[in-house]
Amino acid sequence: MIDREVFLLCGNKKHDIERITRTIQEASVIIERIFHTKISCGISSSGTSLRALPVLYQQALEALDYNVVIQDESYTYYNDILPLQKDAPLQKDDDWNSEVDSIEKIITHCSEEELKTAVLNMLEHLHEAHYNLNEYQIVILEISFSLARLYKKYQITSDKEFAGSKKMAVKILSLNTGEELDNWLINYFQLMRTLIQKKQVDNNVILAENAKKLVEEHFREPDLSVESICKELHVSSSYFSKIFKQETETTFLNYLISRRMEEAKMLLKMTDYKSHVIGTMVGYPEPNYFSYVFKKHCGISPVKYRKLGGENN
Numbered sequence: 001m002i003d004r005e006v007f008l009l010c011g012n013k014k015h016d017i018e019r020i021t022r023t024i025q026e027a028s029v030i031i032e033r034i035f036h037t038k039i040s041c042g043i044s045s046s047g048t049s050l051r052a053l054p055v056l057y058q059q060a061l062e063a064l065d066y067n068v069v070i071q072d073e074s075y076t077y078y079n080d081i082l083p084l085q086k087d088a089p090l091q092k093d094d095d096w097n098s099e100v101d102s103i104e105k106i107i108t109h110c111s112e113e114e115l116k117t118a119v120l121n122m123l124e125h126l127h128e129a130h131y132n133l134n135e136y137q138i139v140i141l142e143i144s145f146s147l148a149r150l151y152k153k154y155q156i157t158s159d160k161e162f163a164g165s166k167k168m169a170v171k172i173l174s175l176n177t178g179e180e181l182d183n184w185l186i187n188y189f190q191l192m193r194t195l196i197q198k199k200q201v202d203n204n205v206i207l208a209e210n211a212k213k214l215v216e217e218h219f220r221e222p223d224l225s226v227e228s229i230c231k232e233l234h235v236s237s238s239y240f241s242k243i244f245k246q247e248t249e250t251t252f253l254n255y256l257i258s259r260r261m262e263e264a265k266m267l268l269k270m271t272d273y274k275s276h277v278i279g280t281m282v283g284y285p286e287p288n289y290f291s292y293v294f295k296k297h298c299g300i301s302p303v304k305y306r307k308l309g310g311e312n313n
Contacts, residue, residue: 006057006060008053020043021043024039024041024043027039040064041064041076042059042060042061042062042063042064042076043060043063043076044056044057044059044060044063045059062132063076064076096122096125096126096139096143097146099121099122099125100122100143100146100147102118103115103118103119103122103189104147104150106118107150107189107192107193107196108196108197108200109197110193112190112193115189115190115193116186116190119185119186119189120186123182123185123186126139127178133176133177133178136178136181137172137173137175137181140172140181140184140185141168141169141172141173143185144168144172144185144188145168147188147189147192148168150192150196154195154196154199154200155199156195156196156199171184172184204243204246204247205247207233207235207240207243207244207247208243208244208247208248210233211229211233211240211244211252212248212255214229214232214233215229215255215256215259216259219256219259219260219263219282219283220263220281220282220283221283222283222284222285224256224283226240226241226252226253229252240252257293257297258297260282260283260284260293261282261293261294261297261298263281263282264278264279264281264282264290264294264302265298265305267281267282268302268305268306269306269309275287275290275291275302275303275306276290278290278302279291279294279302290302
């Protein structure tokens with residue numbers, strides 16, 4: 001919320017802008033020190049008649065709009081922004097898309113502090129363009145809508161305020177200072193980071209669980225492999241291997257062998273099938289290789305395991 005006061009300075013001498021701005025700066029320092037708050041002033045050009053007051057008032061408001069974007073500035077003089085207004089079309093072409101793209105590349109794996117630093121660097125470049133408040137609101141709105149494409153990319157659904165384009169626009173256009181807009185954008189990026197990383201975790205869990213289900217359904221098949229699983233799940237083998245180990249703390253091959261050995265031990269204890277038959281039943285049609293894998297995994301041969309009644313695990 002911004003409280004606005006209008007002051008009319010009258011005198012016979014020509015508008016002494018240097019003396020006025022120096023006084024404002026001194027007052028700003030004192031007010032911040034005593035009251036822990038900041039002031040922002042928009043200063044119009046000078047006029048010679050009361051009929052000029054409406055124009056001067058609009059000039060002061062326009063100068064203030066430029067000033068409230070960057071809170072560190074205690075005043076903006078209308079005459080100082082005239083060159084900026086002439087160059088405005090060029091400023092509006094400032095390319096922030098490349099910076100948003102750079103942030104998108106790190107948002108899936110960066111820390112909260114790393115993301116905040118990247119966004120602050122982008123905002124610093126935006127401030128150099130000297131947008132007025134309305135222009136800055138539009139820029140923040142455009143950046144927010146640009147970033148919103150990540151909702152579709154990562155299939156994120158959320159009923160939060162940030163997810164709805166209408167709510168987002170209303171919120172941004174209701175903010176009255178550059179500081180509020182900056183904080184909103186930082187929070188928006190941080191929320192997006194949280195949602196994307198959570199979605200990735202959820203997807204990783206689902207991927208690992210689906211792989212486990214496929215193992216349960218097909219572990220008896222000799223040709224079951226990382227490649228066949230990846231083909232079924234439509235992912236690359238390198239990505240799958242990384243995610244599976246991350247979620248299960250073991251490799252896919254070790255997981256598959258453990259499941260086959262678990263089944264083999266059960267069959268050795270509960271049935272009278274020959275060892276080579278059991279090997280075939282759990283995906284090892286070659287008897288010698290089954291014995292080799294079983295002994296390596298369980299510490300003893302299948303025959304000895306059966307003689308011991310399965311007491312050695």
